Amino acid sequence: MHADNWLPLKKNIVRPDNRLLRLLDENTFQELAPYLEILTLPNGHVLAASGGVQDHLYFPVSCVLNIQGELADGSTAELTAISRNGFLGASALTGVRMPWGRVTAVHGGQLARVRSSIAATILRRAPKVLDEMLRYVVFSMHLMSLSLICQRHHSLDQRLARWLSGMMFLSRDHRLDVTHDQLGRYLGVRREGISETMKGFEVAGLLVSTRGHLEVVDAARLRARACGCLDEGRDTFMRFFPSHSLTHPLSQHAAPMGVRYERRYADVG
Numbered sequence: 001m002h003a004d005n006w007l008p009l010k011k012n013i014v015r016p017d018n019r020l021l022r023l024l025d026e027n028t029f030q031e032l033a034p035y036l037e038i039l040t041l042p043n044g045h046v047l048a049a050s051g052g053v054q055d056h057l058y059f060p061v062s063c064v065l066n067i068q069g070e071l072a073d074g075s076t077a078e079l080t081a082i083s084r085n086g087f088l089g090a091s092a093l094t095g096v097r098m099p100w101g102r103v104t105a106v107h108g109g110q111l112a113r114v115r116s117s118i119a120a121t122i123l124r125r126a127p128k129v130l131d132e133m134l135r136y137v138v139f140s141m142h143l144m145s146l147s148l149i150c151q152r153h154h155s156l157d158q159r160l161a162r163w164l165s166g167m168m169f170l171s172r173d174h175r176l177d178v179t180h181d182q183l184g185r186y187l188g189v190r191r192e193g194i195s196e197t198m199k200g201f202e203v204a205g206l207l208v209s210t211r212g213h214l215e216v217v218d219a220a221r222l223r224a225r226a227c228g229c230l231d232e233g234r235d236t237f238m239r240f241f242p243s244h245s246l247t248h249p250l251s252q253h254a255a256p257m258g259v260r261y262e263r264r265y266a267d268v269g
């Protein structure tokens with residue numbers, strides 16, 4: 001990615017809608033704001049390939065990032081996804097420059113970043129936010145552990161339903177621009193397996209899809225096909241962040257389906 005694509009946050013602009021940036025007190029945010037940069041990522045954009053080195057902290061605003069492990073032969077599988085609830089770049093915050101996995105914008109949208117050396121200095125004056133960031137790191141480790149067990153023990157049908165339901169929640173949208181090839185790389189399976197499973201979902205009336213685009217039309221039934229890892233991930237989030245509401249305005253996009261989907265999460269909080 002060319003560095004010139006990043007734009008500095010304009011003065012007096014509304015604070016980026018990322019949970020951690022919203023938690024900063026006004027003085028600390030004003031200190032950080034001159035160093036924040038914003039970029040709008042298109043769907044499927046590869047933010048970082050394996051081997052790149054972290055020197056920024058990234059805060060998703062309206063995009064959802066997908067972090068994949070990648071082997072030397074190019075095989076990949078998703079480790080975790082990061083939305084506006086979290087951030088990426090914890091190792092850079094410690095001063096240790098670790099290589100990336102593969103980072104893709106699985107749902108396009110805005111992303112904010114700040115150089116890690118600057119963030120480390122300013123955020124030390126915001127211990128509550130640092131504590132939340134530490135919690136998010138530990139939460140992400142739990143999700144990665146869950147992902148490993150899920151890949152080993154649950155069927156592709158269950159895993160794809162889990163992935164689609166989870167991504168719909170994180171992106172706040174029941175429409176996703178994603179190809180079968182991309183889904184195969186995220187789930188660590190062959191594209192043919194994805195195509196076959198997607199066809200089953202379509203025949204069952206759970207979603208409709210065209211090339212590179214899908215639309216969930218029955219979120220409740222899709223969700224019922226997912227393995228228990230979907231609820232486990234949600235429950236883990238609520239244990240780490242009990243005061244945070246997981247409701248979202250999905251109903252703006254699709255009333256009956258969205259209302260049902262939203263209620264499942266609202267019940268938890």
Ligand SMILES: [Zn+2]
Nearest residue numbers: 150154227229
């Ligand atoms: Zn699972």
